[in-house]
Amino acid sequence: MSSTAMSTTPPSFTQLNDLACAKAGGRVLFATDDWFAMADNLLKGDPPQWKEGVFTEYGKWMDGWESRRKRMEGHDWCIVQLGVSGVISGVEVDTSYFTGNFAPRFSLQAACLPDGTTFPVRQPTMGTAASSQQLAAMEEMKTEKWTELVPMTPLRPGYPDTCKNYFPITSTQRWTHVRLNMYPDGGIARLRVYGIGSKDWSTVKNSELVDLVAMENGGVCLGFSNAHYGHPRNAIGLGRAENMGDGWETARRLDRPPILKADKSGVLMVPGCEWAVYRLGHPGVILKIEIDTNHFKGNYPDSCRIEACALSPEEEKAVVGKDGAATGKWKTLLGPTKLSAHHRLFLSGGQVQPVGVVSPVRLTMTPDGGISRMRLWGFPRAPNPAKL
Numbered sequence: 001m002s003s004t005a006m007s008t009t010p011p012s013f014t015q016l017n018d019l020a021c022a023k024a025g026g027r028v029l030f031a032t033d034d035w036f037a038m039a040d041n042l043l044k045g046d047p048p049q050w051k052e053g054v055f056t057e058y059g060k061w062m063d064g065w066e067s068r069r070k071r072m073e074g075h076d077w078c079i080v081q082l083g084v085s086g087v088i089s090g091v092e093v094d095t096s097y098f099t100g101n102f103a104p105r106f107s108l109q110a111a112c113l114p115d116g117t118t119f120p121v122r123q124p125t126m127g128t129a130a131s132s133q134q135l136a137a138m139e140e141m142k143t144e145k146w147t148e149l150v151p152m153t154p155l156r157p158g159y160p161d162t163c164k165n166y167f168p169i170t171s172t173q174r175w176t177h178v179r180l181n182m183y184p185d186g187g188i189a190r191l192r193v194y195g196i197g198s199k200d201w202s203t204v205k206n207s208e209l210v211d212l213v214a215m216e217n218g219g220v221c222l223g224f225s226n227a228h229y230g231h232p233r234n235a236i237g238l239g240r241a242e243n244m245g246d247g248w249e250t251a252r253r254l255d256r257p258p259i260l261k262a263d264k265s266g267v268l269m270v271p272g273c274e275w276a277v278y279r280l281g282h283p284g285v286i287l288k289i290e291i292d293t294n295h296f297k298g299n300y301p302d303s304c305r306i307e308a309c310a311l312s313p314e315e316e317k318a319v320v321g322k323d324g325a326a327t328g329k330w331k332t333l334l335g336p337t338k339l340s341a342h343h344r345l346f347l348s349g350g351q352v353q354p355v356g357v358v359s360p361v362r363l364t365m366t367p368d369g370g371i372s373r374m375r376l377w378g379f380p381r382a383p384n385p386a387k388l
Contacts (some may be wrong), residue, residue: 003134011166013090013194017215020178020193021045022245024238028256029119029177030138033129034068034074036263039078040124041065042180045246047143048096048189058127062092064189066101068129075184076103077117079143083238084174084197084216085112091150093165094156096103096196102157104181108167109146110175114231119356142180147171152183163189164198170176174198196220201282204380209287213361213376214238218281222237222360225274226250226368232276235374236364244295245371250274256367267336268302279316282380288348289334290375301365306334306374308358310383316360330362339371357381 018024020044031039032354036059044063054061067076084111088110088219093101119141120134130138134361149169156162179192197218204210213236234241255272262268286308293300309329333355334347363374 011168011213013088014092014166014192015233016089016194016196016220017084018045018192019082019084019086019088019189019195019197019377020080021083023083023242025151027081027083028122028124029079029081030122031065031078031124031130032135033185034065034124035061035127035129037064038065038124038126039065040268042188042191043080044190048094051096051382052320055384056126062097062187062260064098064147064187066166066187067100067185067238069108070185071106077179077181080178080180080193082176082193085174086195086197086218087172088149088175088193088195090166090168090171090194092190092194093155093188094163094190094192095155095165095168095187096163096189098158098187098229099190100146100157101187103155103186103188104184105152105154106150106188107148107152107183108150108179109143109179109181110149110171111143111146111177111179113176114175125343130215130275133244134182137355146179147173148354149178152181155188156188160205162177169204176331190314197281199281201380206379206381208379209377210284210380211375212282212284212286212359212378212380213278213374214281220279222277222279224276227246232363235276235371237373241291241294241372244299244370244372247370249296249299250368251371252367252370265336265351266338268367270302271313272367273364275294275364277360277362280361280376283357283359283383284378286333286355286358286376286378287352288346288377289336289352289369290373290377291339291347292373292375293339293341293370294372295342296370296372300341300370301339301369301371303336303338304334304363304365304371305332306357306363308333311360320373331358333358333361336366359383
C-alpha cells in the first residue's frame with residue numbers, strides 16, 4: 001500500500017494532520033524495549049533535540065525511541081494508538097541525531113480495532129523492556145498479522161540531509177492503530193502519521209451542534225498563504241493551544257504601511273492579509289464561531305474574517321495550493337472582526353451570516369500574526385447539488 005521509493009523533500013501529504021501526535025491524543029500502548037530512550041518520544045510534536053554530553057544511567061540521552069543492541073532472536077516493535085482515527089496518506093520516519101545507532105530498516109502495519117480493545121498495561125520507564133507476560137499477551141493479539149502499509153524498507157542515518165524519510169500510502173481504509181517495526185533494533189526520533197480524521201457521521205443527530213472543522217471530525221487544511229512560525233492545521237487541533245507553537249502564526253508582512261491607520265470601526269487599513277482554506281469534516285450549516293488567540297499577546301492579528309462556499313470535488317482541487325481568492329463563490333460568514341490579545345472570542349446570532357450548507361471555509365487574518373484555534377459549530381447537512 002506504499003511506494004517504497006524514498007522521497008527526500010517533504011511531499012504534499014505532510015501538510016495534512018498528524019493523526020499520531022501526542023498533542024492529538026496519540027499514545028504508545030506497547031513497546032518491546034525502552035532501554036536507552038522510551039518509545040513515547042516518537043509522538044512528540046516538537047522537532048527532535050540534541051543535548052551534547054548529556055548521559056543517563058543507561059547511556060547517551062536521545063530524543064526518540066532507542067532500544068538496546070539486541071542479543072536475542074527477533075526485532076523491536078511498538079504499538080501506537082492514533083489520537084484521531086482516520087485515513088492515512090503517508091508517514092514520516094525521522095532519524096534525527098541517530099547517526100551510528102539508527103534503525104537500519106523499518107516497516108509499518110495498521111489495524112482498525114473496535115472501541116474497548118485492551119492492551120497489556122504499559123508503564124514506560126527508561127532501562128526496561130516488555131516482560132514475558134506482556135509479550136505473551138501481545139502474541140495472542142496477533143498484531144504481526146495487521147495490514148502492511150509499508151513493507152520492510154531501509155532508513156537513512158540521522159544527519160541533517162538524510163534524517164527525513166517519507167513514504168506515501170495509498171490505502172483509503174480507516175485505521176485506529178499502527179505497529180512500527182524496526183529491524184532489528186536501534187533508534188528512531190519521530191513517527192509522523194499524516195492523514196485525515198474519519199468520523200462516523202451516522203451517529204450524529206441533525207439537531208446536534210458539532211465543530212465541523214475540528215481535526216477529530218475530519219477537518220483538514222487545504223492551503224494557506226504563510227506558515228512561518230506555525231502551521232494553520234494547528235488551528236483545528238484538539239483542546240486549547242499549549243503555547244504559541246501550537247497555533248497558526250505567520251511572518252510579519254513587509255507591505256505594512258510605515259504609519260498605521262484605522263477606519264471608523266477601529267480596523268487597521270492595510271493592503272495585505274494572510275489566509276488559510278479548510279475543508280469541513282462534513283458539509284453543514286454554521287451557526288456559531290470561536291476565534292481563540294490564546295498565548296498570542298504581542299502578535300495577535302488586528303482582525304479576521306471568514307468566508308465559506310459550496311464546492312464540488314473538482315472545484316476544490318482547483319483551489320488547493322492557489323491564491324485563496326481562486327474561486328468567486330466565497331460568501332461572507334463572518335465580516336471583519338477586531339481581535340484582541342490572548343482572548344477567546346465567541347460569535348453567534350446576527351454576527352454569523354446565513355450562507356446555507358457549505359464546505360470549504362477561508363479564514364483570513366489582517367495583516368498577520370497568530371490564531372491558536374478556530375471552531376465552527378453547526379449542523380451537518382447534505383450538500384445541495386444545485387448550488388455546487
